Amino acid sequence: MAEKKKNPKQRCPNCGRAMKQQFIGLKHCKCGTSWQKGSGYFERTPGMVFALERKITKKSKNSVRSKQVPVIRYDEKQG
Numbered sequence: 001m002a003e004k005k006k007n008p009k010q011r012c013p014n015c016g017r018a019m020k021q022q023f024i025g026l027k028h029c030k031c032g033t034s035w036q037k038g039s040g041y042f043e044r045t046p047g048m049v050f051a052l053e054r055k056i057t058k059k060s061k062n063s064v065r066s067k068q069v070p071v072i073r074y075d076e077k078q079g
Ligand SMILES: [Zn+2]
Pocket: 012, 013, 014, 015, 016, 017, 029, 030, 031, 032, 033
């Protein structure tokens, strides 16, 4: 397993400004470019809604572990 380097100041590939973290694993730039861990850069559209969702990561007899992950929802009203 390769160790991941921390990269707190991620720069926008579109305008070069530092991107602002909205959630863990999801960053956004003022120019409209967003980045999500796993899927990479994409352009945010008005119908996109960023939200947090709980995901169960570990389940055992006595405990359930969950973590919050960013999800992208699409507002159907604006479609
Ligand atoms: Zn930008």
